[in-house]
Every structure is written in structure tokens, then in C-alpha cells.
Amino acid sequence: MRVEIDQISKSYRIPDAEPLRVVEGLSATIEEGEFVCIIGPSGCGKSTLLGMLGGLHPPDSGAVRFSGRRTASGEMTSIVWQDYALIPWRSIVDNVAIALELRGVPKRERRDIAMEHLKTMGIEAFAKSRPQQLSGGMRQRAGIARALASDPEVLLMDEPFAAVDAQTRTLLQEELLSVWERHQKTVLFITHGIEEALLLADRVLVLSGRPTRVVEDLTVPFARPRTADVVQDPRFAELKTHLWERLRDATLAAEWAEAKEVSA
Amino acid sequence: MSTTISEKHDETVVYGPRKRGDTGPSRAFRVMASPFGSLVPVFTILVLWQLGSEAGWIDPTFFPAPLDCLAALRDLASEGDLASSIWITVQRILTGFALGVVPAIVVGIAMGLVPWVKVIIDPVIAILYPIPAVAMLPLLLVIFGTGGTPIIVLAGIISFFPSAVNAMAGVQQNDQRLVQMARNMGASRTQILWKIVLPGALPSIFAGIRLSAGLALLGVIAGEFLAGSDGIGSLTWQYWQVYQISNMYATLAVIAAMGFGLTTVTLRVQRRFFNWTEGTTR
Numbered sequence: 276m277r278v279e280i281d282q283i284s285k286s287y288r289i290p291d292a293e294p295l296r297v298v299e300g301l302s303a304t305i306e307e308g309e310f311v312c313i314i315g316p317s318g319c320g321k322s323t324l325l326g327m328l329g330g331l332h333p334p335d336s337g338a339v340r341f342s343g344r345r346t347a348s349g350e351m352t353s354i355v356w357q358d359y360a361l362i363p364w365r366s367i368v369d370n371v372a373i374a375l376e377l378r379g380v381p382k383r384e385r386r387d388i389a390m391e392h393l394k395t396m397g398i399e400a401f402a403k404s405r406p407q408q409l410s411g412g413m414r415q416r417a418g419i420a421r422a423l424a425s426d427p428e429v430l431l432m433d434e435p436f437a438a439v440d441a442q443t444r445t446l447l448q449e450e451l452l453s454v455w456e457r458h459q460k461t462v463l464f465i466t467h468g469i470e471e472a473l474l475l476a477d478r479v480l481v482l483s484g485r486p487t488r489v490v491e492d493l494t495v496p497f498a499r500p501r502t503a504d505v506v507q508d509p510r511f512a513e514l515k516t517h518l519w520e521r522l523r524d525a526t527l528a529a530e531w532a533e534a535k536e537v538s539a
Numbered sequence: 540m541s542t543t544i545s546e547k548h549d550e551t552v553v554y555g556p557r558k559r560g561d562t563g564p565s566r567a568f569r570v571m572a573s574p575f576g577s578l579v580p581v582f583t584i585l586v587l588w589q590l591g592s593e594a595g596w597i598d599p600t601f602f603p604a605p606l607d608c609l610a611a612l613r614d615l616a617s618e619g620d621l622a623s624s625i626w627i628t629v630q631r632i633l634t635g636f637a638l639g640v641v642p643a644i645v646v647g648i649a650m651g652l653v654p655w656v657k658v659i660i661d662p663v664i665a666i667l668y669p670i671p672a673v674a675m676l677p678l679l680l681v682i683f684g685t686g687g688t689p690i691i692v693l694a695g696i697i698s699f700f701p702s703a704v705n706a707m708a709g710v711q712q713n714d715q716r717l718v719q720m721a722r723n724m725g726a727s728r729t730q731i732l733w734k735i736v737l738p739g740a741l742p743s744i745f746a747g748i749r750l751s752a753g754l755a756l757l758g759v760i761a762g763e764f765l766a767g768s769d770g771i772g773s774l775t776w777q778y779w780q781v782y783q784i785s786n787m788y789a790t791l792a793v794i795a796a797m798g799f800g801l802t803t804v805t806l807r808v809q810r811r812f813f814n815w816t817e818g819t820t821r
């Protein structure tokens with residue numbers, strides 16, 4: 276699916292204060308099967324943007340259009356959450372099967388499908404465990420399996436690896452790439468990590484501070500399939516510096532704007 | 540000066556493995572902490588009490604020896620009065636409990652889900668909750684006459700509040716992340732209610748039920764003390780009035796056992812079904 280974000284805006288109403296303008300006139304296009312990473316200053320509205328794409332809240336104005344041949348059977352999007360959002364009273368397999376359960380797929384069938392996805396993520400041994408018995412890395416593997424089991428056109432990932440340790444993160448990044456190369460889903464991946472963005476993405480979008488819009492649209496030139504070795508490519512350091520500068524400008528501008536708001 | 544420095548240099552601190560024996564609670568501790576072990580201190584007190592009575596240090600007029608109470612209990616049991624009294628009281632507890640808790644959970648959930656219901660009912664609860672429910676007994680006697688009904692209603696009223704308040708809190712404190720996750724997965728409002736919000740509220744609802752169960756017992760016994768003509772509470776009260784202290788202790792022991800049974804059963808259920816809460820609810 277091609278995702279076309281057309282001039283969307285969103286502000287939050289705050290009691291006894293000006294509304295907080297978070298996203299304003301933001302446009303971007305993500306091609307079918309593309310892997311796009313989004314970076315931007317803290318609190319600039321990345322999760323808000325993702326929520327609009329995931330149908331959690333509608334934009335105040337503008338539209339998000341999904342177009343193209345619909346190949347998957349499930350919802351248009353599935354979100355992979357930073358804090359996993361696994362249901363604590365359910366076993367891992369029943370967590371992964373939830374989308375199918377909501378659609379009324381019979382128990383045997385949905386468990387079989389969920390088990391397939393657990394195998395894809397290499398965690399079938401934990402099918403009967405509760406989420407809180409698992410490490411962060413294992414939980415996020417379950418989070419990805421759940422998103423895949425719902426068979427969406429677009430995967431929306433909100434800093435999915437921010438809460439795990441560095442080694443686990445590297446493993447998860449490689450696993451995600453191999454899953455993506457097999458499933459060919461469109462992916463939108465929010466991160467704070469410039470290196471992570473360069474390792475994973477076809478394109479990196481840099482967002483400005485609030486109200487946020489796209490200030491940089493960078494195509495990542497590294498060939499696929501990729502491994503963690505791309506960091507040795509001389510262009511990697513160059514692109515990293517470039518992205519860092521754009522992000523720094525955006526962050527400084529956001530901090531100045533905030534300071535002015537506070538002192539005003 | 541120099542000697543002090545060299546002494547400091549000689550000092551070696553070793554962080555090695557723990558010595559055997561100081562890894563975790565000892566065996567004796569674990570035995571004492573088990574349900575069986577928890578009877579040991581009680582039993583010890585009873586033994587000391589018995590010995591004290593036999594030695595004449597404890598006045599049997601107020602504190603009859605445990606064995607005498609046990610004998611009294613046996614006599615009461617053989618007369619057949621005891622079993623029927625217990626049965627009457629148990630029936631009252633269960634009826635009053637059901638009468639209070641079932642509507643409480645419905646009302647509590649409705650308050651948690653629908654802001655309008657909360658706005659209307661919350662002030663009523665705020666006024667009624669702090670009133671000691673026993674104070675309503677005279678009113679209940681006026682309305683329902685004598686007999687079992689006012690006692691059951693009293694137990695119902697007392698057990699209503701904790702279940703209602705806990706059910707409301709459980710629904711309100713549902714995890715918004717999980718609700719959002721479910722919405723993104725295409726869940727309808729009804730599905731979110733049944734699959735996320737209500738299951739998530741269960742531990743809190745059950746904590747309320749446990750409190751209510753204890754209060755239902757309290758309400759029935761208090762009601763029987765003050766207005767009952769039968770039931771174990773009324774029996775206890777009668778033995779006090781005719782000064783049959785051993786019999787009074789015997790029936791008190793029965794009441795204590797009821798309370799103990801109630802706590803144990805509800806705790807078991809809680810541990811069995813709500814073990815996923817990671818110690819967030821007691």
C-alpha cells in the first residue's frame with residue numbers, strides 16, 4: 276500500500292490554555308513496500324502522527340490516503356508499541372492471536388496462525404508464558420508477531436527498540452529486516468537513533484519541532500539485504516553527520532521556541 | 540604517620556560468594572510462613588492459656604480454660620443447636636453478600652464507564668459510605684420488622700460499598716495503551732469492554748469482593764447480636780447474658796473459624812486467578 280499523507284494538522288485542546296498545535300500541514304508519501312524511518316526532536320509529534328495513520332485519532336484537517344492493490348486480509352495498519360502493550364492476563368500466543376480473535380476466527384485456527392508468527396520471530400517456546408515472564412526483547416518479538424498476525428498492509432512502529440539493551444536491539448533490527456524482506460510490507464518506523472534509521476530505512480524523514488513538518492527527506496543508498504556492517508561504509512558516517520545536523524537544528528529551534536513560550 | 544598508611548594498604552576486602560545458610564529465608568521461616576505454620580503461634584497461646592488456667596494464674600470466670608471451651612463446644616454440637624445456628628448465619632451471610640455485591644459491581648462498573656452515572660451516584664455514596672452501617676439497624680427494624688430480613692439487608696448494605704468503589708476504580712484505571720492497541724487492531728467498543736476493560740478491572744473488583752465478604756460477616760454477626768433471635772451471633776449474645784462464659788467462647792471460636800475460612804477461600808481464589816497482577820493488588 277502506498278500511504279499518502281496530505282496536509283494533515285492536529286492540535287490538542289488544553290483546558291485554560293491555547294491549543295497545542297502539534298502537527299500542521301504535514302505532507303509525505305510512502306511508497307508501497309517502502310521502509311521509512313522518522314526522526315525528530317522529543318515531543319515534536321511523532322507518536323501523534325503515527326496515531327493518525329493508525330486510526331487512533333482523526334486529523335483535524337487534511338487526509339491520510341492508502342492506495343494500491345490491497346493484498347493483506349487484515350486491518351490497514353498495525354502498530355508496534357515501544358512499551359509492547361501486551362495484555363498481561365493473556366498468554367503470549369493469545370496475545371498474538373488477538374486481531375484474529377476480534378475478527379471472529381475460531382480458536383484452533385487463530386492459535387495455529389499465531390504459532391506460525393511466533394516461529395517466525397523465534398519465540399514459539401514462550402507461547403504459553405505470560406508477557407511479564409519475558410525479557411524486553413522477547414516481549415517486543417511478541418509485539419512484532421502480533422502485528423504480523425493481524426496481516427496489515429502497513430506496519431507502524433513507534434520507537435519499538437528504545438527500551439531494550441544495545442545487543443538485543445542489534446538482533447531485533449536484523450530480525451525485523453529479514454521479516455520485512457520476506458513480507459514486503461510498507462513500514463513506518465519512528466526512532467531516536469540516527470544509526471538505526473540509516474541501517475533500516477530506504478528513506479529517512481526528519482521532522483521539525485512543534486508544529487511539526489518534514490524538514491528533510493533523505494534517500495538511504497545502501498544496498499539490500501543489509502546487515503549491521505553498513506556502518507563501515509564511508510557514506511554512513513557522512514549521512515550520519517548530515518542527519519545529525521538537521522536533527523540538531525530542529526531540536527535547537529524547538530527548544531528556543533519552547534523557551535520563548537515559557538518566558539512570554 | 541607512615542605506619543597508618545601502610546596499615547591502610549594492608550587492608551583487603553573480599554566480596555565472595557555468600558556462605559551457605561544465608562541464601563534466602565531459612566527452612567524454619569518457610570514452615571512458619573506456610574498456612575499450617577501460621578497455626579503454631581495460635582496454638583502456643585492456647586497451650587499457655589490452658590497451663591495458666593490450670594496453675595490458677597488466669598481467672599476462669601472471664602477466661603475459661605481452652606479445654607473447657609472445647610468441651611462446651613462439643614456439648615453444644617451434640618445438642619444440635621449449634622449446627623442449625625451456624626447454618627442460619629451462613630445463609631444470612633451469603634444472601635446479604637449476594638444482595639450487596641451483585642448490584643454493587645453493576646453500579647460500580649456503570650460509574651466507571653459512564654461519566655453521567657458517576658456524577659449522579661458518587662455524591663450519594665460519599666454521604667452514605669462513612670455512616671457506620673450498624674447505625675441503620677433501627678431503621679431497618681422499623682422497615683422490615685424483626686427476624687432475619689433486617690439482618691440480611693444490613694449485611695447487604697455494608698458489603699455494597701467496597702465492591703462498588705473498587706469496581707469503579709478498576710474500570711477507570713484501565714490501561715489506555717491496551718485500549719489503543721485494541722482499537723488499532725479493529726476492536727469495537729463492545730469488544731474493548733469485554734476483552735480489555737472488564738478483564739483488566741477483575742483484580743480490583745475481586746479485591747472489593749474480598750472486603751465485602753468480610754463486612755457481610757461483620758454485618759450479620761452485629762445484626763444478630765442486636766436484633767437476632769437465632770443464628771450464631773445471637774447464640775453468643777445469649778450466652779453472655781446468662782453468663783455461660785465457656786459456651787460464649789465456644790461460639791466465638793466458631794465465628795472466628797468462619798472468618799478464617801472466608802479469608803482463606805477468597806485469598807486462594809485471588810492467587811489462583813489473578814496471579815498476573817505482579818503484586819499490584821493485595
Ligand SMILES: Nc1ncnc2c1ncn2[C@@H]1O[C@H](COP(=O)(O)OP(=O)(O)OP(=O)(O)O)[C@@H](O)[C@H]1O
Binds near residue numbers: 321
Ligand atoms: N492527548 C494529549 N493531550 C494533550 N497533549 C498531548 C496529548 N498527547 C500528546 N500531547 C503533547 O503533544 C506533543 C506531541 O506528543 P507526541 O507524543 O506525539 O510526541 P513524540 O514526538 O512522539 O514525543 P517522544 O519523542 O517523547 O515520543 C507533546 O508535547 C505532548 O506532551
Ligand SMILES: [Mg+2]
Binds near residue numbers: 321322433
Ligand atoms: Mg512518541
